[in-house]
Amino acid sequence: MSDPEATAPPRRGRNRLSLALGLSLAVNVLLLGLIGGAFLSHRPGGGLSDAVTMRALGPYGRALSDSDRAEIRKALRAEAPRVREERREVRQGFRDMLTALRGDTFDAERIAMVLDRQGARVQTHAGMVRQLMLDRLSAMSPEERSAFADRLERVLRHGPPGRDRCPVPPQGR
Known part of the structure; x- marks a missing residue:
């Protein structure tokens, strides 16, 4: 007769692995929820809000001038059908996740x-x-890129001011 303790796998390692996988899944779901929530935030007209777009660009978006920001918004409006379709797919993904999480058995x-x-x-x-950011930078003159670099440096050094973007310095700098 075989010894039951000799054939049983060690439980401690299995429990740690299950815990690690569970925590990893939780972090992934949290990150996707945050990103998906920002991605799904949009104006009633169907486009992404300026704040969401500029947040996606991080410090670069805060350092853009108003005219550069307007150009990126214009380019995004041209992409609106694609963005709407992606948004529908993201919503479907969340529905799929809810269905999977509510299943009788956990299907990793x-x-x-x-x-x-x-x-x-x-x-x-x-x-x-x-x-879009690369296209905008490519369209800038050397002087505009230099002014952008100055604003970006200020954003990186001081962080964003009270609003969501760095103020544009006066022309003739």
């Missing part, structure tokens, strides 16, 4: 698939915003 593979799809959508959107 299914949840990982939902998280992967949501992550890919967030990456796609981030790539679009990155490209």
